[in-house]
Amino acid sequence: MLYLIPFVGAATVLFVVFRRRYLSSISDIPGPFLASFSVAWQLWRIIKGDIDRQCSKLHEKYGHFVRISHEEVSVCHPDAIRQILLNPLHKSEWYSVVALPDQRFQTPMSTLDPKTHAQRSRNLAAGFAMTHVMKSEPYVDDAIRLLKSRFSEFSDRKSVIHLDHWFNYLAFDILGEIVFSQAFGFLEAGQDLGGSIANSKALTLYVTLAGFFQSIHRLTLGNPIISDRKLMPTQHIFDTTLRAIDNRQKNTQVRKDILSLWMKQREESPEKFSEKELYGCVNMTVGAGADTVSASLQSFFYHLTRYPQHLAKVKKEISDAGLTDDVISYTDAANLPFLQACIKEAWRMFPPVPFALARVVPASGVTIEGHYFHPGTKLSVNPHVIHYSRELFGDDAAEYNPERWLGPRAKEMDRQFIAFGAGFNSCQGRNIAQLEIYKATATIVRDFDFKQVDPKQDWKYDAYFTATPYGWPCYVQKLR
Numbered sequence: 001m002l003y004l005i006p007f008v009g010a011a012t013v014l015f016v017v018f019r020r021r022y023l024s025s026i027s028d029i030p031g032p033f034l035a036s037f038s039v040a041w042q043l044w045r046i047i048k049g050d051i052d053r054q055c056s057k058l059h060e061k062y063g064h065f066v067r068i069s070h071e072e073v074s075v076c077h078p079d080a081i082r083q084i085l086l087n088p089l090h091k092s093e094w095y096s097v098v099a100l101p102d103q104r105f106q107t108p109m110s111t112l113d114p115k116t117h118a119q120r121s122r123n124l125a126a127g128f129a130m131t132h133v134m135k136s137e138p139y140v141d142d143a144i145r146l147l148k149s150r151f152s153e154f155s156d157r158k159s160v161i162h163l164d165h166w167f168n169y170l171a172f173d174i175l176g177e178i179v180f181s182q183a184f185g186f187l188e189a190g191q192d193l194g195g196s197i198a199n200s201k202a203l204t205l206y207v208t209l210a211g212f213f214q215s216i217h218r219l220t221l222g223n224p225i226i227s228d229r230k231l232m233p234t235q236h237i238f239d240t241t242l243r244a245i246d247n248r249q250k251n252t253q254v255r256k257d258i259l260s261l262w263m264k265q266r267e268e269s270p271e272k273f274s275e276k277e278l279y280g281c282v283n284m285t286v287g288a289g290a291d292t293v294s295a296s297l298q299s300f301f302y303h304l305t306r307y308p309q310h311l312a313k314v315k316k317e318i319s320d321a322g323l324t325d326d327v328i329s330y331t332d333a334a335n336l337p338f339l340q341a342c343i344k345e346a347w348r349m350f351p352p353v354p355f356a357l358a359r360v361v362p363a364s365g366v367t368i369e370g371h372y373f374h375p376g377t378k379l380s381v382n383p384h385v386i387h388y389s390r391e392l393f394g395d396d397a398a399e400y401n402p403e404r405w406l407g408p409r410a411k412e413m414d415r416q417f418i419a420f421g422a423g424f425n426s427c428q429g430r431n432i433a434q435l436e437i438y439k440a441t442a443t444i445v446r447d448f449d450f451k452q453v454d455p456k457q458d459w460k461y462d463a464y465f466t467a468t469p470y471g472w473p474c475y476v477q478k479l480r
Ligand code: HEM
Pocket: 108, 109, 110, 121, 175, 284, 285, 288, 289, 290, 292, 293, 296, 351, 352, 353, 357, 418, 419, 420, 421, 422, 424, 425, 426, 427, 428, 429, 430, 432, 433
């Protein structure tokens, strides 16, 4: 009888493959062969680091709907954002993995249903509110001032600078100030202290893949027994968070930072905000708020060095506005329309989260362009795919053209702009990101010029859940 086992195993696999490929409610949706019966295509493209570009190519070939796994359809359609992200639908199981280091550390991001998500988000709202974030502006100024002085050193020495490193140091240090009342010290040290930045890339790849294997993840590396022994690959970022909390306790000059507001919230309603949840949320904030900002700043300068006409125009706008403060204020930067268009276009060209934001079709089903999707199907919207759609952004969608945000179609395109996601799960740190990015771009573009060591060399990046470019060394020249 034993000799039958391989045959029964093979027959079962063939049956599952046949059923998924030919008898599923999404069998009529085109896509790669592997995706018609498994998640193998997604895993392979994530490991290759090009899932965003591959998805865009497939939409170019097949149109509005592409089957990217046996149970998931990527949608690139004028109604996609309204029907899928704003609806609001439950998030796919994938998101559970972002409870780090294990499932006891729940956050809004790891929460799948919109109701519980809203309740968890309320705990964090005061800390992320613009009125509170703005109180940190002087400390953001300090960090930008320090970055300027480090850039000046590179300029004086005429040595090569890697902006991916320096923008990450800036973003981490600002997070430290805003969340823990103290910079992490990356800018001061001029290096990746403790390998935090290098590790966060490995962590992102691990998390992006582990999201497809929740049960295995929870039984193995995402198991409390493992995480309590600090053996998790995700441990590094958690250690960074714990160290920052520890240092904050010793700090006699703690301000009313984000952590103080969240701790107050927990004191008032401990039943609604557990200690583990608080730690999870701090961890999520540190994890979400550095690479994304570094990617945004890089995209701004990378594209402007390649489009001198836009660079000249943004410099002129700042000069005409007579902004002479050593660090330009948030309000002044927010009032420069062309600068704002350049920033937005940088986000459009390079959304720092270039991954399928997947939601689950509810019992009532979802119909898009007459196509009925059955309950349980995963529908996803990928910011990169949407932003590069010629149907949504015009024939020049692949071109960096900030003028598009000042033209007659700007409002219409704005509805398709999803660098920060959309709906209940959209980015809660957007105010912080905007504060630092508006100020840093305005100040640095006014005070420095960058030239790529090899102007023909494209940057590199690996698209996991987030993506941060690298590999475009520059020379920097101080202007004032
Ligand atoms: C330009 C920089 C940033 C971009 C483009 C960005 C983009 C995003 C995107 C696309 C999502 C997920 C949406 C989804 O899954 O549907 C997200 C979630 C999130 N981001 Fe950001 N982000 C940025 C910076 C930040 C910063 C600086 C922080 C905090 C300091 C932050 C905190 C968060 C949090 C907490 C979530 C989870 C939201 C939730 O599930 O309720 N982000 N972000």
